[in-house]
Amino acid sequence: MMFWHLLLAATILVQETPTEREAAHDVLRKMGELEKSLDAPSLVTRLTAPNPGREQAAARARELMEKELLGLGDDITKHPEIGFQETRSVEKLTAYLKGHGFEITPGVADLKTAFVARYKGSHDHPALGVIVEYDALRGTKGAFHGDQHSAQGPVGIAAAVAIAETMERTHAPGSITVFGTPGEEMMPPAAKTQMFEAGVFKGIDVMVRSHSSPATQRPGFGFGTCCLNIDGVKYTFSGAPSHQMMPWNGRNALEAVIHLFVNIDAVRASIRPEARIQGIITEGGAAPNVVPDRTAADFYIRYPDEIYLEQVREFTDNAARAAALATGTKVKIDNYARLRDGVSAASLSEPAFAYMKRYGGTKIDETPGKPQGYEETGSVSSAIPGIGFSAATTNAPYHTYEMETDALVEVGHQGFVVDAQAMTALLYDFLTRADYRAAVLKEFDGIRVLFDEYRESLRKVYGKPNVPEPK
Numbered sequence: 261m262m263f264w265h266l267l268l269a270a271t272i273l274v275q276e277t278p279t280e281r282e283a284a285h286d287v288l289r290k291m292g293e294l295e296k297s298l299d300a301p302s303l304v305t306r307l308t309a310p311n312p313g314r315e316q317a318a319a320r321a322r323e324l325m326e327k328e329l330l331g332l333g334d335d336i337t338k339h340p341e342i343g344f345q346e347t348r349s350v351e352k353l354t355a356y357l358k359g360h361g362f363e364i365t366p367g368v369a370d371l372k373t374a375f376v377a378r379y380k381g382s383h384d385h386p387a388l389g390v391i392v393e394y395d396a397l398r399g400t401k402g403a404f405h406g407d408q409h410s411a412q413g414p415v416g417i418a419a420a421v422a423i424a425e426t427m428e429r430t431h432a433p434g435s436i437t438v439f440g441t442p443g444e445e446m447m448p449p450a451a452k453t454q455m456f457e458a459g460v461f462k463g464i465d466v467m468v469r470s471h472s473s474p475a476t477q478r479p480g481f482g483f484g485t486c487c488l489n490i491d492g493v494k495y496t497f498s499g500a501p502s503h504q505m506m507p508w509n510g511r512n513a514l515e516a517v518i519h520l521f522v523n524i525d526a527v528r529a530s531i532r533p534e535a536r537i538q539g540i541i542t543e544g545g546a547a548p549n550v551v552p553d554r555t556a557a558d559f560y561i562r563y564p565d566e567i568y569l570e571q572v573r574e575f576t577d578n579a580a581r582a583a584a585l586a587t588g589t590k591v592k593i594d595n596y597a598r599l600r601d602g603v604s605a606a607s608l609s610e611p612a613f614a615y616m617k618r619y620g621g622t623k624i625d626e627t628p629g630k631p632q633g634y635e636e637t638g639s640v641s642s643a644i645p646g647i648g649f650s651a652a653t654t655n656a657p658y659h660t661y662e663m664e665t666d667a668l669v670e671v672g673h674q675g676f677v678v679d680a681q682a683m684t685a686l687l688y689d690f691l692t693r694a695d696y697r698a699a700v701l702k703e704f705d706g707i708r709v710l711f712d713e714y715r716e717s718l719r720k721v722y723g724k725p726n727v728p729e730p731k
């Protein structure tokens with residue numbers, strides 16, 4: 261019973277505002293019913309019962325990690341490359357995959373460092389997918405792997421190769437594909453959204469991914485995201501240059517971009533308090549004696565749900581238009597990325613968690629976390645069922661030099677091997693059990709329907725006041 265309370269509590273937590281909680285009331289009740297009918301605890305017991313075939317595959321993933329792939333991860337950690345410049349890392353990862361029977365398509369979706377590696381080119385079903393990232397963080401001392409993305413390739417590849425070999429050995433129908441997704445820590449573009457829209461992930465039945473973590477944990481079921489729904493928006497102003505001593509001969513784009521920030525600050529009180537609107541000036545002019553004729557600001561505009569986020573955007577976009585109008589300049593608004601809630605299914609997250617514990621995950625967090633997708637954009641994780649594996653791999657907080665160091669020592673290595681084995685075990689179950697695939701699909705589709713219902717009811721509660729024409 262305790263288990264159920266934990267799961268249900270985690271789902272309710274994701275509704276961060278009173279309005280959301282009110283709108284979600286009915287949806288959460290239905291979700292509770294859906295989850296009860298699924299009965300994740302007994303599903304986990306059935307699924308994770310002794311199975312020599314599965315253990316053989318997981319042991320193979322462990323062997324690949326220990327023999328070769330931990331070394332490859334160390335190598336990538338020591339040669340960090342920031343987003344969209346990960347050429348060396350991609351070369352290493354794809355060379356390894358090629359050596360194990362995977363056919364490589366480089367540069368997919370117009371992204372130089374994205375790739376697809378399809379085992380023997382097969383598209384058969386069940387189609388298993390593995391997402392791997394490899395970008396480093398931008399630091400003041402240069403690139404560094406303070407988020408341990410350097411290990412994601414090796415972990416995912418160990419699982420993919422172990423599963424490919426299982427399919428060969430057992431003649432189980434299906435296919436396995438590794439997706440190399442660049443620049444997670446950077447946008448534009450939101451690489452996974454661009455790849456999704458280009459149809460790169462089409463036909464995949466289940467997707468897995470690993471990510472470093474300070475604890476062994478898993479998300480609760482439902483829909484959500486780690487860090488609020490985000491619109492990435494670039495505001496570019498154009499004016500006309502002139503001598504600063506005769507500025508009336510020009511139009512000052514710097515004044516415009518400053519007005520944008522002031523205008524936003526002026527209306528913050530009229531926006532619901534959960535909004536986060538943060539921006540920087542990326543271009544502010546070239547010289548103090550020339551009126552700047554071009555400036556730009558880059559904003560992350562966030563709200564707990566995507567429905568009210570539209571109203572926040574209206575405020576910020578109008579702040580930019582007003583700034584341009586007031587200064588005689590022109591503005592271009594580029595909404596270059598939309599990060600949205602993903603869907604998380606207990607039929608995937610609970611067995612994944614059980615396997616991480618079985619294979620030696622440390623620092624175990626028994627309470628399910630916030631529901632969230634297995635990737636940051638929500639575009640893939642709200643369309644294709646999947647799960648992110650996060651065994652404990654560090655004693656340091658995210659995005660630190662210490663976390664990079666941990667990737668090279670026991671705490672990192674041990675956790676990466678746990679991730680690789682757990683990922684392999686879950687993929688094996690999905691590959692070999694039609695009843696399991698049906699359970700995952702039933703839950704995932706059920707949550708998606710409820711997610712739509714939730715957004716509809718949010719639309720009803722976020723009214724807008726009637727503003728009449730002045731008389």
Ligand SMILES: [Zn+2]
Nearest residue numbers: 407409444471
């Ligand atoms: Zn990351």
